[in-house]
Amino acid sequence: MEYLTIHAGASYPVIIGEKALSEISQTVRELKPAVTSVLLLIDEKVYQLHQQTIKQHIQYDSLFILPQGEKAKTFSVYEQAMGEALEAGLDRHSLIIACGGGATGDLAGFTAATYMRGIRYIQVPTTILAHDSAVGGKTAINHPLGKNMTGAFHQPSAVIYDSLFLKTLPLREIRSGFAEVIKHALIADPEFLEELLTGVSSLEKLEPSFLQYALKKGIQIKGEIVSRDEREQNIRAFLNFGHTYGHAVEAWSGFGEKLHGECVMIGMIYASLLSIEKTGLDFPIEQFIKWVKSLGYEISINAPFEELHHLMKKDKKNLNRNIRFVLLKAVGQPELVNIESSELEYIHQLLKRKEEIQ
Ligand code: NAD
């Protein structure tokens, strides 16, 4: 078992490993002021697959099963979750437990952030991607006009990350989540990147102990950045490496068609090529592309540049209509740079040509 502490808002523990869930009761008992009642919000699929384990370890007074994945992040489900909390009589000292992937965590976190102007919640992430979303306190639901456009910063009281859940995760979800692990290495830690490059030759056969190590590293990196900039005034934006082009790819494909991490990987290759042009990043991009392809990632998208460009202009990082990119000066040294449209188009074409690399 691994224990970390995140210093954002009040400090909170992250417990990672097989059997982490056996520590949840004690974690809840130790919260001050004492918890009066618990509402468990859980992803439908996770409940189906892991009901026994949940019942064995999580003590709750009321339960609301959320629609699977992204379908939970709607105004309608938010209203239902609020209704459940009210009917169950949650008060200011009650607790919400979020058990599921990033979508569950975002919906449950937003419910906790807004119920009676804010009650506590604990994240029990069940996907690899959620090593990223469970830490840092960003919560949100989607609006028909934009993803994550209604939200709040609200840090959890604890994160209990039991690797048992990951055993039922489909390969595509593993691949999607692992892209964010690679992102954490690229923006913060050249040695960790090297360990990934040499240690991971297949996502089907990820060694559980190595996966646990990689998730811990990813959480540490994210936690460190968030503790220095909780509300994204400056360096927290570095966590968006790969996300400017990546989000455009995700929106263009129709949310859910391509998974978030699959799009972020395309965005990271794009941002690396742009970095090589703009900041002089010295990086063996062709070797990196070969590696990610061998892990089953796609590295480009067959979309017209104008349409992606239009989508990139809506990015939350932009200021004064300039498109701002997180680039790398070196692995582990990100920076924010404004980019002209003509340069963006050039890299878009260059990326398509890299598709030929085997
Ligand atoms: P998700 O929550 O949609 O889960 C993906 C799918 O996996 C769902 O169908 C779910 O039912 C299923 N699933 C979950 N756990 C499982 C398990 N153990 N076994 C089998 N199936 C399981 O997706 P995600 O990739 O975890 O998270 C994506 C969401 O996270 C997006 O909404 C994104 O906006 C959000 N996000 C938030 C932050 C943040 O800082 N708040 C950061 C990154 C992403």
Ligand code: ZN
């Ligand atoms: Zn992401």
